[in-house]
Amino acid sequence: MRGYFGIGVEGISKPYNVGNLFRSAHAFNSNFVFTVAANYERKIGGRVDTSDTLGQLPFYEFPTLEALILPKRCALVGIELDDDAVELPSFRHPLQAAYVLGSERGGLSPEMTARCDHLIRIPTRFSLNVGIAGVVVMYDRLVSRGRFPARPVVPGGPTEALPEHVHGGPVLRQEEMQRFRTDPPLAEVVEAEKGGPED
Numbered sequence: 398m399r400g401y402f403g404i405g406v407e408g409i410s411k412p413y414n415v416g417n418l419f420r421s422a423h424a425f426n427s428n429f430v431f432t433v434a435a436n437y438e439r440k441i442g443g444r445v446d447t448s449d450t451l452g453q454l455p456f457y458e459f460p461t462l463e464a465l466i467l468p469k470r471c472a473l474v475g476i477e478l479d480d481d482a483v484e485l486p487s488f489r490h491p492l493q494a495a496y497v498l499g500s501e502r503g504g505l506s507p508e509m510t511a512r513c514d515h516l517i518r519i520p521t522r523f524s525l526n527v528g529i530a531g532v533v534v535m536y537d538r539l540v541s542r543g544r545f546p547a548r549p550v551v552p553g554g555p556t557e558a559l560p561e562h563v564h565g566g567p568v569l570r571q572e573e574m575q576r577f578r579t580d581p582p583l584a585e586v587v588e589a590e591k592g593g594p595e596d
């Protein structure tokens with residue numbers, strides 16, 4: 398699947414919930430996990446995270462929202478049961494994304510919400526457990542961005558095989574790469590042509 402994603406939590410207090418979320422993130426092939434202003438006790442969270450996510454994936458612990466740094470062009474996607482949020486089934490996931498969930502008691506802070514590039518909600522009657530909400534979003538990303546045979550009209554598995562991937566033509570990026578090229582070391586070239594440095 399093209400692109401990448403990371404997932405994290407803001408201000409979570411229950412390490413089991415974070416451990417659970419991180420374990421699922423690992424299973425869904427997340428590229429990194431993070432916490433913001435959160436009190437994650439790795440020892441306790443590790444008891445539910447039997448896949449040892451933090452031993453396998455980059456883990457960033459940002460002490461404050463101001464300290465949060467994301468890779469360039471990575472969109473921050475807030476996950477919150479908020480009236481202004483886009484409903485998940487109608488949301489197109491960014492190619493590069495970092496998803497952030499809120500705390501059990503307070504949800505996402507207004508500051509974090511303001512910082513997000515997108516805000517999405519899972520259309521449920523009431524709020525889900527934070528780890529479960531994360532799983533629903535990661536599954537939706539997988540289903541909508543991954544390549545799977547189409548669902549048939551009648552109940553049951555796919556009836557048509559996945560069409561073969563068609564590769565595009567070569568993309569020439571000579572001009573773009575030019576700025577990474579350096580001039581040849583002329584003095585050394587001249588010396589080499591003369592037969593190398595004299596002893």
Ligand SMILES: C[S@@+](CC[C@H](N)C(=O)[O-])C[C@H]1O[C@@H](n2cnc3c(N)ncnc32)[C@H](O)[C@@H]1O
Pocket residue numbers: 476477478479497498499500501502503504505517518519520521523524525526527528530
């Ligand atoms: C237990 S909820 C917080 C509940 C909040 N205190 C409330 O009662 O409204 C913890 C987090 O799970 C996520 N969450 C739970 N249900 C959600 C939903 N239906 N849509 C989007 N996010 C959800 C959000 O990130 C939320 O901040």
